[in-house]
Amino acid sequence: MALAQKTFGRLSLYRHILDTLLAEGTRSLFSHELAQLAGVTAAQVRRDLMPARITGSPTKGYEIRALVHAIGGLIDARSPESAVLVGIGNLGRAILAHFHGRNPKLSIVAAFDDDPTKVNRILHGTVCYPLDDLPTTVRDQGIRIGIVTVPAAAAQTVADLLVQSGVTGLLNFAPVRLQLPANVYLEEIDFGMSLEKVAYYTRGRVAKGGR
Amino acid sequence: MALAQKTFGRLSLYRHILDTLLAEGTRSLFSHELAQLAGVTAAQVRRDLMPARITGSPTKGYEIRALVHAIGGLIDARSPESAVLVGIGNLGRAILAHFHGRNPKLSIVAAFDDDPTKVNRILHGTVCYPLDDLPTTVRDQGIRIGIVTVPAAAAQTVADLLVQSGVTGLLNFAPVRLQLPANVYLEEIDFGMSLEKVAYYTRGRVAKGGR
C-alpha cells in the first residue's frame, strides 16, 4: 500500500524535474530521458511509475502534465498540510526562505524560538512566536509536522515538546540522534555525516580525464 | 575494499554517538546499547564493526576509546582535508558556523560569493573571497571537495566551475539535480524532498497512545 521510502524519494525527484521541464515548455518525454536527468536507469523509472498507473506511448513517451498529476495523486495529501519550525538561526531562516510560497499543499505556518529578540515578527512570510506558545499553537491548529533547527543541546527537549503537543512527524537538522516514541516518524539530516561521506568517496578519485 | 555507503553512514553515526558518550565519561558499552542509541539492531552494529577488526568482550562489551579509534582508521583520511563553500546566504552561513572548529581532519578553508558586499571578510573562521578567485584558490591549494549553497538557478554553473578547478567531490544543497562527469562524486541534500517525505509518512500516524 504505502510506497517504499526509496521509491518515494525518486517520485518526488521525478516530479520536481518534470515541473521544471513543463516550465520550459516540454510536453512529453521517454523513460530514458527522465532517467538521465534523475541519474537512474530507464527501467528504474518505468518500475517506479507502475503504481502511478499511467501509461506511456512507445512513440511519444509520457505526457508530462499527466505524469505530474499522477505522481501528485500518489504522494500528495488530499488537503493542505502545515508544519512548524523551531529554531530561528541561520539554518531556520534559510529553510523558511526556501519553502516560502513553494508548495501550496505543504507550508510552514509558524516558527518558534526562545530568544525574545527573534520573535513577534514575520520572516519570509512565516509568523515567529516565543517558544512558550508552541504547545497551544500546534494543538489548536492540529499541526502534525515539526522541523527542528535548534542547537544539538536543545534538540531532544524541543522534539519532546513537539511530540507532546501532537506532532507525529519530525525533520531534524540538529546533529543528535533523537530518541522518540515509535509512533513518530523521524527524518534526520546530518551535515557532518554528509560532508564526511563526500570526503571519503572523493578520496582516490582523479580530477579531469578520469572516467 | 571500500565501504558500502550505508555502512559508512552508520559508522560515522556510531562514532558521533561514541564521542558523545566518551565526553560523558562512559568507557565501554555493548552492541545492543549502541544499537539502541543509533536506532538499528544489535546484529547490524556488530556486522558494521567487522571491518574495523576490533573485538569486544562478552562481559564488558566494547572499549569505546578503541572503537572510536578503529572507526577513525576506517573512515578518516590520513592527512587533513579541505573543502570550499560557494554561496554565502543563510544556509552557507549556517554550514560555516556548524563546521567551524568541529573536525580537525576536515575543514572548510574558504567561502565564495559573487555578491561584493559578502566577501573580503572572515565569517565563522572562514575567509570569504569573490567568486572570481575560486579557480586559483582551489587549484593552488589542491582542494578536492566543494559545497554548493547557491540558489537553484546558479548551481549548475557553480558546480561546473568547481569541477573545472579540480574538485572531485560535491555536496549540493540547491534543489536541482546536477549533471556532472562520472569521475565526480556527488551527494545531494534536498530539503523539499525531505519535508515531503516526512509529510507522507506522517499521514495516518496517530498521536499519543500509539506504539
Add this chain to the structure above:
DNA sequence: GTCACATTGTGAATCTGCTCACGATATGGC
C-alpha cells in the same frame, strides 16, 4: 578450578530492491 551466563563474531537464510530481457504496442513511412 569449575560452572553458569550474557555477549560476541559470523555463516547461512531471508528480504528488499534493482536490472535484465522480452512480448506487447503505438506510430510514421511507403
Add this chain to the structure above:
DNA sequence: GCCATATCGTGAGCAGATTCACAATGTGAC
C-alpha cells in the same frame, strides 16, 4: 493497409544488505 522500429510494462533473475541463530569466548560467583 502493412511493415519496421523504438519504447513501454512487467515477470523473472540477481545482487546487496539485513536479520537470524548458534558456536565460541571471556568473566564473575562460588
